[in-house]
Amino acid sequence: MTGRDSTESHRAATPLELLFDLTFVAAFGVAGNALASSIAHGDILAGIGAFAFAMVAIIWAWINYSWFASAFDTDDWLFRVLTMVQMAGVIVLAIGLPTMFASIERGQPVQNEVMVAGYVVMRVAVIAQWLRAAHGNPKYRAVAKTYAVSIGIAQVGWVLLIFLPLDPLGFVLAAIVVLAIDWSSPILAEAKGAHYGGGATPWHPHHIAERYALLTIIALGETVFGTLAAAQSITAAEGWTVSSIMVVSLGVLMAFALWWVYFLVPSAPILAVRRSKALVWGYGHILLFASIAAVGAGLHVIGYVYDEHYHVSTLVAISSIAVPVLIFMVTLYLLHAWLVSAMPKNTPLQATVIALPVVAVLLAAIGWPLWACLLVVVISPVTIVLSFELGAWRTLDAQLAAVVEEGARASS
Known part of the structure; x- marks a missing residue:
């Protein structure tokens, strides 16, 4: 060894x-x-x-x-x-x-x-x-x-x-x-x-980035399980109505959107030229992984809203999803800024989008239907994806290129 x-x-x-x-x-x-x-x-x-x-x-x-x-x-x-x-x-x-x-x-x-x-x-x-x-x-x-x-x-x-x-x-x-x-x-x-002259352990940046990506996918699996658990309770209580179809569909869309948002920023090329960034990046993922798993638990809570044996309000169910989504979005935003040593160029949009889970909780408090509140939460990561695919990727590419070029100069 x-x-x-x-x-x-x-x-x-x-x-x-x-x-x-x-x-x-x-x-x-x-x-x-x-x-x-x-x-x-x-x-x-x-x-x-x-x-x-x-x-x-x-x-x-x-x-x-x-x-x-x-x-x-x-x-x-x-x-x-x-x-x-x-x-x-x-x-x-x-x-x-x-x-x-x-x-x-x-x-x-x-x-x-x-x-x-x-x-x-x-x-x-x-x-x-x-x-x-x-x-x-x-x-x-x-x-x-x-x-x-x-x-x-x-x-x-x-x-x-x-x-x-x-x-x-x-x-x-x-x-x-x-x-x-x-x-x-x-x-x-x-x-x-x-x-003592031995240096840091010889971890591999691309391997580490892949390993973290794989655990992200595993954590996202909990959102699928949570959606399935909710779907079973909802359909048992009221069958396939417009409301139940919306809730189940939005749960699946949540998993897709969180996956897409996470993989917008390729970490491996940056870690390869900025190994000093790895410690904070690695620790920060503890909050990221936990928030994804909590989203899955929150989707599961939706099923309890429709179970007559429990007394779970729409406000509690939406809060149990909105809060971890908010944590996920903020953490990912900060990790992006940390890796490239710059704030993302679409910061105003990101700040507005990050506020949507909070808006969803407020809407639940005033009596909006569950599916509508869940839709507002899902719009948060979906908007980031749309922003990226409609042109924000150019800015991210420029940031990544600058980081890699700077790292290459430093190592030469």
Whole structure:
């Protein structure tokens, strides 16, 4: 495990990485269903808190593995086995999510034993991988050992939290401390590696961009599942009416529009010439992935509006979709600006479009029909797509060309 060539051609995701991603489909699905159920039962704040905690754990574990694999994937038997151990950990973590959600909803000490067990299994396997990288190449010994130590300290912290009878607020405060340790590992390790002459880990920009794109698609799958769940409830309650057809169609259109908007900005060429942009870009995707999964949960909530066993208002259902769409749009806008070191030229349009989810919530509050409010939310990403295809792509192309040219000059 000596480190991959960060400039090798045709570097793509491996079959093992694709199998690894499939376990996150299940984890996203469990977390999304639990959030939708919490909202339907009126435990909105508790559900959001539990969902945020679950998504941070899930996405952070995925990120750590993906960046390591980009830099050191050997695809030998030991790498495969340790990757499969991490996959088993994801499954265990997903099994523990409903219990964790239920404890937070009841205001009891957070019952996250199973969830933490799965997370620790994943992270211990990552520690083994980093120790192997430290042994494989002296050049990366400092950075790899720092990763292993900082990740190990964080896992001790997560285990200690299991034995502390903390209420939800106390747990949040303690978890923030442990999370800060966990999230600091890339910053500390890469800085130490550079200080001792080893340099940063040799991750591949095109491979990393593809891996993030693939997880985006997996998260978007939750919007499809959410639409299907809503469609089943709606059609069971009132059959195929104009309203039900509109809701289902707009749910599908939401998935298409979010996909299109995400892939407007090609990240790989920029990361290839501006590797220093990768840290913020990578961390920012935690919010992006979580917001996409939350949109799927929100679409699922629509189904509860039509279920006579629940009392979910149009305002609650639309808010559960509009808020994550707003977060998605703002986050993507900021990541675009970060990558090209400039604000997008159509900023006025973007600001207006980003406000549409807020308008949809206001319309729901004054009694507009659900499908009409959902249409206003969907118009937000659709407008960005139309703007791009009708000519804004020229400005984006010019920004990308300037970034790549500047990077080429700096490296020559």
